[in-house]
Amino acid sequence: MIDLLTDVLDQAKRRGATAADAFVVEDQAFSAQVRLGQVDTVKHAREQHVALRVFVGHAVASASTSDLSRESLDRLVNEAVSLARITAPDDLAGLPEPSEWAGVVPDLQLSDPRGHELLPEEKIELARRGEAAALATDPRITNSEGGEFSDRHAQYTYANSGGFAGSYETSSFSLAVSPVASQNGDMQRDSWYHVTRKRERLDSPEEIGRIAAERAVRRLGARRVSTVEAPVIFDPDMAASLVRHIAGAVSGPSLYRGASFLVGKLGAKIAAAGITIVDDGTRPGALGSRPFDGEGLPVKRTVIVDEGVLSSYVLDTYSGRKLGLPSTHHAARDGSGVSVSTTNLYLAAGETKPADMIKSVKSGLYVTELIGFGVNGVTGDYSRGAVGIWIENGELTYPVEELTVAGNLLQMWNAVEAVGDDLVFRDRTSSPTLLIGRMVIAGS
């Protein structure tokens, strides 16, 4: 594939590009969904696409195609070069400096070729076991949206016209179970999943199914609460969503467009002193790791928030130049050009046991699910639908639903009163349990 990319880049230069870069993704995926013990849907997929970015002087354009035939690649080059002739020149556009390119491409153990060797029947069996475990956990689990096993094997290859070329493979394996609980006419769903790069590290289907069932059952009989201002505890997955909002606000494109509540806050205190947020793309075997970013720059560990102080933005080459800063090696590629993305993003663990956190709350909300899109990235205003468990006198008491939690992200992060000691790297963004001293909970 490096040869194919080199040909494409050479051709782009012959057609008038002054510089170019390109990548290919080749992808094989399988998924099996089992519902109520029967196979529901099995999917096989093979896909590939090539994406090209060209510079003609300081003007830039992109093109992509899923057809890798010679004629199609000729068209790809022609389209990209002719598009670049109509876009506006921008002095800051261009490839990163060669001195920044990744040297040796490290093996981050992102691939597990043997893990994919399971037969389809064996993959179906994993999904079936996960769902069966959920159905067996509690008689109130009466229905199911199914259990699903999926695996994906991909190869990413990147090259630029300056001579950098690199390639790496990734694997992923996931199992998710989504049971439905019912009692007295009340029906509730929930789910649990696990995803890994090595199949052998996948949690057992029985454990995933059991947790999914417990999550669904604990929502039965949910009540509403009266509108109140109270402490709110976010469970680790929900706390991770708050960390993602920070990542969105420190991304280069949001900042240079002025579309972020963290514009101009580099070096300022934006969160309580106990808050440290790190992005680390070098963790071996981790879901967000990659040996180089979408512009061929080596990934690294970046401290974004250091004890409450905003210490780094998340930048690719172009947004860095716009802000007068070096790239933080967070370029991500899609067919449309370059964007930024975090790798393994996490809120560093604190020292509070989640159980003690709950004990410290006289009356408040423990959030287990958030829905909706009520986050204004420009102002930080926050208002989302929530599901959870009400805390009375330091105890989790009854489930609650049909309520909202609202505040402002900057105020919320400054109002963090405790950070849990329970950080687990479960997904690309991870967090321990988090206690925010005061938010407005709207209900009946």
Next chain:
Amino acid sequence: MLARPERFFEDRFGLTPSTMERLLGSTLARRVDHADLYLEYRVSEELMLEEGAVKKAARHVSQGAGVRAQSGERTGYAHTDDLSLPNLEEAARQARAIADQAGTSGIVAVGRHGTPHDLYTLAEPPIAADLGRKIKLLGEIDALARSLDPRVRQVIASLGSEDVIVLIATPEGWTVGDVRPLTRLNVTAIVEDNGKREIGSYGGGGRVAFDFFLEEGRWRHFTSEAVRQAVVKLGAVDAPAGSLTVVLGPGWPGILLHEAVGHGLEGDFNRKRTSAFSGRVGEKVASELVTVIDDGTIQNRRGSLNVDDEGMPTARNVLIENGILRGYMQDRLNARLMGLPPTGNGRRESFAHPPMPRMTNTFMLAGQDDPGDIIRSVPRGLYAVNFGGGQVDITSGKFVFSASEAYLIEDGRITSAVKGATLIGNGPEALTRVARVGHDLQLDEGVGTCGKDGQSVPVGVGLPTIRIDGMTVGGTQV
């Protein structure tokens, strides 16, 4: 630009309807309850202006085939982006592997296929329009936005266009094709005043030619709306928290219907009995003032289709009639398993995804009331006219949608603008509280995208002004 779908796939890939039928026939016939082959060729283009210049231009081509075999409740689906015949045969073999165990379901014969509609034949599809004209328009939008208010700091204008050619073959011996143009123009303005920043966005489009944006001053309207919304939000006060009477303005606030009832009435959740609306056809689920329609046959609309992605002509389906639940939206699988006719709602994001029941254009019919009277009827409440996205938990019925432009109503008058807030309710109950319905039904401008199970499809919504007595508003003012 592109002629008949049958000719297109024949010329480019040597795939004729008879090749496709033979492929399905030899590989799949008689062993499964349903099988289909879906070919897709998609060309798309994106242009984006920011900081006064078009800095991003991209063009994408994707092509591929999806092969599906169904037996009983089982679906085997294989897709590939290699449209060669041997490769399609391999995909068909993989899809069949799952359905190999003999089917056991009672088959409901799908007798009526009807004739595809002709809803969006265009002299020039938007993707074929001259790039120079498109770039000029984006520049004019930037200039207009900056001239409207000195507080405008940033203008982001984007224009996306695509053309999708599909050809669908089933072993019942028929092949149907469709050429689907789609375009969308979006304007975002960021304003700043005394260090305070706000954002406003507006846009529209449909299965229309590029000239649509130049007609009736539409691009000017989109631009001035984006700036106006951003400026209004600069002066917004904290939104109230708690249960309030809510008046929704016409048009895009129809997202209420999409979340509160639309998803819950999709056939898959009801066949599985995991929807809060399962088994409730014939029951009262809304006020008698409420009639909700899903209509994929409206000329040139973003959510419209000549045929759905299983080759069924789309239809105008009554979901709720005078408050009574009338029916679900179906694809072929769920219709067959429920013993009901398909409704033309089988849709997929692309060849890489199997179809499932999805909405098209979902709206509430107009009522009798004057919109001004509806507002005057509210002593204290919230008037919400623009929304961001929404989401629903199908099983519990709880849904949210987030207001991006809203005002307080005090003593029957619209007063202060309030900050964005999420509204939350319970689907089977929320529409029973609809107390007034205006005569001003509007469809949205053509910007909606619906996500379900990882698949995005373009949709439309519509609503007249309505009053809902009691919705929870997620503000911060207790």
